[in-house]
Amino acid sequence: MNRIHSLKNARVKLVHQLQTRPRARREERKLVLEGVRLINDALDAKQRPHFVFYLPERTPKNLIERLDAQGVDVLAVTDEVMRHMSDTQQPQGVLGVFDIPLPRIPKNASQILILDAIRDPGNMGTMLRTAAAANVDVVVLAPACVDPYNPKVLRSGMGAHFRLPILEASWEEIANYCQDVHIYLADGVGDVDYWAVDWRDAWALIIGSEAHGAGDEAR
Structure with missing residues (x-):
């Protein structure tokens, strides 16, 4: 079996850029998913990768067959190339390049999660995963949030990126979008108890940064 062994291969270089440079992800409108679970x-979610790199000895045959059936380019690489492209110290042995999902902006959304200046990728991914599990209609990212397509966010999100719309917006846009819902802000010294809110009503919930809480614009 022939394997790609050059770090100068054009596709290898593209993956490395997408893994390490937010600007490259935005310009290319592409992201990298690592691991069998995320790719599956x-x-x-009906997303088709542009191509997939894999280590034959570490990738389940049924995944390769599934990709082959869709006509996806599936390319074997050496351990060195996989380590170069991977975002983890222990590569999972398979990664693919996908388009960043185009957000489907829901009309009349009644459950809106707004994240303000969330900087930790793991926390961002956890919030997205929780929002997807809770059937939130849309997640809106205010300015200064970490890139939602950061590799660590994607891992922590565990597929949430393909199960709910994720929008990035200014505070002015957020205000316009949330005109018809009750807006709540999570605050340790707030005057409304969580249990006192009727969450059956249309709502938007703002959660602020880990270190400083919600910013002035959110208030």
């Missing part, structure tokens, strides 16, 4: 989640 994306395939289940």
Whole structure:
């Protein structure tokens, strides 16, 4: 079996850029998913990768067959090339390049999560995963949030990126979008108890940064 062994291969270089440079992800409108579970989640959501790199000895045969059936370019690489492209110290042995999902902006959304200046990728991914599990209609990212397509966010999100719309917006845009819902802000010294809110009503919930809480514009 022939394997790609050059770090100068054009596709290898593209993956490395997408893994390490937010600007490259935005310009290319592409992201990298690592691991069998994330790739299968994306395939289940009808997302088709542009191509997939893999280590034959570490990748399940049924995943390769699934990709082959869709006509996806599936390319074997050496351990060195996989380590170069991977965002983790222990690569999972398979990664694919997908388009960043185009957000489907829901009309009349009644459950809106707004994240303000969330900087930790793991926290961002956890919030997205929780929002997807809770059937939130849309997640809106205010300015100064970490890139939602950061590799660590994607891992922590565990497929949430393909199960709910994620929008990035200014505070002016957020205010216009949330005109018809009750807006709540999570605050340790707030005067409304969580349990006192009727969450059956249309709402938007703002959660602020880990270190400083919600910013002035959110208030």
